[in-house]
Amino acid sequence: MIASISLDLDNKWSYMKTHGNEGWDQFPTYLPMLVPRVLKILEDASLVITFFVVGEDAVRPENKQALRLIADSGHEIGNHSFKHEPWLHLYSRKEITEEFRKTETAIYDATGKKTVGFRGPGFSYSHDVLRVLETRGYRYDASTFPTFLGPVARAYYFFNSGLTREEREQRKQLFGKLNEGFKPIRPYRWRKYRMELIEIPVTTMPWFKVPIHLSYVMYLAGYSTLLAKMYFKSAMNFCWVNRVQPSLLLHPLDFMGCDDDQDLAFFPGMSMKAKPKLQLASELLNWMSRKFECVTMEEHAAVLETTLG
Numbered sequence: 001m002i003a004s005i006s007l008d009l010d011n012k013w014s015y016m017k018t019h020g021n022e023g024w025d026q027f028p029t030y031l032p033m034l035v036p037r038v039l040k041i042l043e044d045a046s047l048v049i050t051f052f053v054v055g056e057d058a059v060r061p062e063n064k065q066a067l068r069l070i071a072d073s074g075h076e077i078g079n080h081s082f083k084h085e086p087w088l089h090l091y092s093r094k095e096i097t098e099e100f101r102k103t104e105t106a107i108y109d110a111t112g113k114k115t116v117g118f119r120g121p122g123f124s125y126s127h128d129v130l131r132v133l134e135t136r137g138y139r140y141d142a143s144t145f146p147t148f149l150g151p152v153a154r155a156y157y158f159f160n161s162g163l164t165r166e167e168r169e170q171r172k173q174l175f176g177k178l179n180e181g182f183k184p185i186r187p188y189r190w191r192k193y194r195m196e197l198i199e200i201p202v203t204t205m206p207w208f209k210v211p212i213h214l215s216y217v218m219y220l221a222g223y224s225t226l227l228a229k230m231y232f233k234s235a236m237n238f239c240w241v242n243r244v245q246p247s248l249l250l251h252p253l254d255f256m257g258c259d260d261d262q263d264l265a266f267f268p269g270m271s272m273k274a275k276p277k278l279q280l281a282s283e284l285l286n287w288m289s290r291k292f293e294c295v296t297m298e299e300h301a302a303v304l305e306t307t308l309g
Helices: 012-019 031-044 061-072 093-111 127-135 150-159 165-170 178-182 214-221 225-241 274-291 297-307
Strands: 002-008 050-053 076-079 247-250 293-295
Touching: 002 274, 002 297, 031 061, 031 274, 050 061, 050 093, 061 076, 061 093, 076 093, 076 297, 093 127, 214 225, 214 247, 214 274, 225 274, 293 297
Parallel strands: 002 050, 002 247, 002 293, 050 076
Antiparallel strands: none
8 A cells, every 4th residue: 555754844943933932043953964864764764755845944055965965865855835834824825925936946946856745834724825836736735634633732832832922823723723633534636626736634543533643653652662653553554454545744853852952842752862763763664664655745646646536
């Protein structure tokens, strides 16, 4: 069975910006350290995946070598917005168009890659976002997160932040509304908006709609590595039994620990050190590569263009 894997290449400044930290734009990049680490694990597992890149990172000279390394290793590059603001649904269509144009240009200049897929920061999207994607020739969107736990994750995030009331209002749809749990976990076309654009949701566990991407697994590993492994493998086996083609989401902090950066302790799983997280990520990705035929999001979309009609 086919499966796709993607990594939202959020940088330290983007986490801090969303978290509401002052001086977020002054935080240094960790991409030169992180990218070779991730690429080594992917190479060992014989995996080629999709990296969703933020435009603001692509224009920074200190990130150019790391981003070029991703492209030269054969991985797909996707659009993750320019400013990484999880309130993209508040943008006008004109603002969305400019956001995408700037990101596409920045990514192409840095990597030589043209983007055909998009994921909104914090799973933020709107009808206007989808419409602009289709008019700009994108093959797929990957911004939906079909779970009922989005509001719970948002409450946890707010509790561990110093956001003002205005900042919380901007982020009130971070990780999605409660009704996102009613959305399909299988890929589909946005025909209710009279569009052919393919949606590839971030897969949640069939029936239960609980998150299964690696950040949640790392959070469990902070309590029990055995429990984390059992949860991940059980969820993927449940996808297999239900004929759900999983689309697994990774984050940079799945490959970093508290010994790499203590400022990001508010993020789930960042109480662990890097070495055990890297060992766990490597084991699970190797297991998944044996269980499924793992492809990029673009390759997944190409298959879906045929099977979805």
